[in-house]
Amino acid sequence: MPDRKTRLRRAVSRSALAPLAALPVRLARVARHDAKVLRESARWLVTSREHHNYTYDLTKLNLEHLAWFVSVVAEVPVADVRAWIAEIEADTALRTHIERTTANAARRGLADRHVRYARRLGWYALIRARKPQHVVETGVDKGLGTCVIAAALLRNAAEGHPGRVTSLDINPEAGYLAKAQPWADVVDLVIGDSIASIGALDRPVDMFLHDSDHSAAHEQREFTAIEPHLAERALLLTDNVTYTTVLLKHAEKTGRRFLAFKEQPVRHWYPGDGIGAAWR
Numbered sequence: 250m251p252d253r254k255t256r257l258r259r260a261v262s263r264s265a266l267a268p269l270a271a272l273p274v275r276l277a278r279v280a281r282h283d284a285k286v287l288r289e290s291a292r293w294l295v296t297s298r299e300h301h302n303y304t305y306d307l308t309k310l311n312l313e314h315l316a317w318f319v320s321v322v323a324e325v326p327v328a329d330v331r332a333w334i335a336e337i338e339a340d341t342a343l344r345t346h347i348e349r350t351t352a353n354a355a356r357r358g359l360a361d362r363h364v365r366y367a368r369r370l371g372w373y374a375l376i377r378a379r380k381p382q383h384v385v386e387t388g389v390d391k392g393l394g395t396c397v398i399a400a401a402l403l404r405n406a407a408e409g410h411p412g413r414v415t416s417l418d419i420n421p422e423a424g425y426l427a428k429a430q431p432w433a434d435v436v437d438l439v440i441g442d443s444i445a446s447i448g449a450l451d452r453p454v455d456m457f458l459h460d461s462d463h464s465a466a467h468e469q470r471e472f473t474a475i476e477p478h479l480a481e482r483a484l485l486l487t488d489n490v491t492y493t494t495v496l497l498k499h500a501e502k503t504g505r506r507f508l509a510f511k512e513q514p515v516r517h518w519y520p521g522d523g524i525g526a527a528w529r
């Protein structure tokens with residue numbers, strides 16, 4: 250028979266007093282979690298200059314999830330995906346170019362010099378896997394993603410699969426990282442509202458990435474506008490997948506499969522973005 254103390258604990262856990270009795274343990278757990286977020290936030294306020302479109306590294310486990318995500322979407326062995334991720338991480342010419350250009354840019358006061366690609370590693374690997382001839386990216390900002398896409402297209406071209414990226418942004422100052430060679434050789438930067446620019450596209454699109462105005466209404470307008478321009482087996486991607494259901498609904502409506510990847514940033518208060526993918 251259980252002793253008196255155990256009998257008492259069991260009686261409390263079954264009674265209406267249970268939530269009150271567990272309060273100290275619950276408080277300690279949530280305080281430990283919140284203290285960690287506050288510590289990361291304070292460190293970020295002092296060490297980072299970014300005010301939007303944050304950059305960070307992904308946890309080791311999260312990188313594995315990303316590799317498997319790309320493997321499933323592109324139907325390629327996960328070992329190939331890991332090799333492509335290692336390939337861009339080892340691309341010192343690209344990294345040095347981004348670091349130097351950031352250090353000398355007019356907007357350097359609002360950019361971190363350290364280069365962290367995060368989910369863009371997934372974009373890179375998807376392009377290496379699917380060898381698209383024409384990629385369209387909406388939303389360019391400094392041009393970090395554009396450079397990553399261009400780097401993948403240049404590697405594909407060296408292996409006999411040339412391709413170009415059309416990058417659309419409403420801000421005339423966008424894309425300064427993507428204006429240097431060799432990356433600029435495969436980039437067509439178009440300034441204007443993405444919906445109008447999509448309407449003016451004159452060749453089929455093999456891969457489309459939404460990363461511009463993140464309102465659900467604008468995201469929806471982009472996927473509707475791009476549809477008549479898509480090649481038969483085009484891959485649709487969104488940067489908005491952790492916030493809206495636009496792409497998953499569009500996938501269902503258009504008879505595509507859908508999958509989502511969610512980032513886990515290392516030592517950052519921001520919970521991360523993700524990649525949504527829809528394909529046939």
Ligand SMILES: C[S@@+](CC[C@H](N)C(=O)[O-])C[C@H]1O[C@@H](n2cnc3c(N)ncnc32)[C@H](O)[C@@H]1O
Nearest residue numbers: 388389390393394418419420442443460461462
């Ligand atoms: C999140 S940033 C893009 C990030 C970029 N793809 C990267 O990898 O770092 C969003 C960009 O979308 C642009 N944007 C916002 N509304 C837009 C619109 N209606 N048409 C085109 N670009 C737009 C902004 O100027 C901004 O540069």
